[in-house]
Amino acid sequence: MTKEKIESVRSLERGFKILECFTEHVTLSLTEIALYTDLSVTTCNRLVKTLVEMKYLEKNFQKKYTLGPKINAFLESVNRKNDIVEIANESLIRLKNKFNETASMYLEQNSNRVCVAKVESSHALRRTVKLGEVLPLNRGAVGEVFLAFMSIDKKVNLINKNIVYTDSFLDKIRKQNYSINDGVQEPGVYAIAAPVLDSSNNILSVISVSGPSDRIKKYESELIVEIKKEAEILSKELVKYNKRN
Structure with a gap:
């Protein structure tokens, strides 16, 4: 140095x-x-x-x-993030309680995804998620959902970084409102992710449920319905929160 x-x-x-x-x-x-x-x-x-x-x-x-005011701006940002996590936890807890699999929420940050909330399964064999974990958007169901609902400007920037998905693949995710990743990111791990959207269909965050493939596949259909339902509930709650703040 x-x-x-x-x-x-x-x-x-x-x-x-x-x-x-x-x-x-x-x-x-x-x-x-x-x-x-x-x-x-x-x-x-x-x-x-x-x-x-x-x-x-x-x-x-x-x-x-x-x-000074810059510190106050940081504090407001931290408080806002804490409020969002508190709101999200209610949905994550319901998903975890219903399926006893790990439920988590991610925000997009600097072309990556960051885990900001999680509720882990009580099974000995479970998917472990780290709070604050930063992963690229070209990995897993969560990243695919972010890319599917991302603005064109951001998407073009990411494509320039060699993160490439076909338009038809991302269109399918947008139409069905979820993405599934079965062992692609991690062998034996199955994940379902759904978007949390604002009133203009801009993506706010993504929630996910993940666990061992052989276990989750048994109730895949029910899980898809429930995670989409919780994503919609969370969308409405966050829209209300944003209007108040």
């Missing part, structure tokens, strides 16, 4: 250290920040000025510092 990169990393670490001071204090003077971070006043002054310019901190009329 070059000297410039080392300095950049050090400045970033010190910047986070300064922001962490405000987890226990609403307002702090420059001297207090220096005291709590074990940094010199000169170093603190330079870093705090940068944080103010970037709106992560702001200076009040007492010439003390407090968290």
Whole structure:
């Protein structure tokens, strides 16, 4: 690592250290920040000025510092995500209770899919899903549903990244409102995914139920009906939530 990169990393670490001071204090003077971070006043002054310019901190009329609007924007985003997860959990719990298979929900982020909620099966042999797991959109039933309902602009961008599905394949998913993946992503694992849409049929998220192929195939037809029903319920709940917020 070059000297410039080392300095950049050090400045970033010190910047986070300064922001962490405000987890226990609403307002702090420059001297207090220096005291709590074990940094010199000169170093603190330079870093705090940068944080103010970037709106992560702001200076009040007492010439003390407090968290700025950028931090509030992060908090709003986190709170919104938590609300969405709480709403989704009701549907996921119903699916898990009915079939005792792992149910999960994903959001699309930077051309990937991220698991934001899950309720796992109690079977010893089950599909294990990790919260926060990031997977590409060219893997599995969940990715196929995202691609089927994605805007043309986003889809073109992904096709340029060698994620290619035929139009007829994606049209079929749109028409039936679900996708099935039997052992393609993981041998022996069966997954069914359905879209959660807004009132304009834009995709908000995708819910999925997954488990061992030989077990899920026994109630595949019923599971398709139920996951589509829960996706529709969740769509209505999220539309109502978005109108309120």
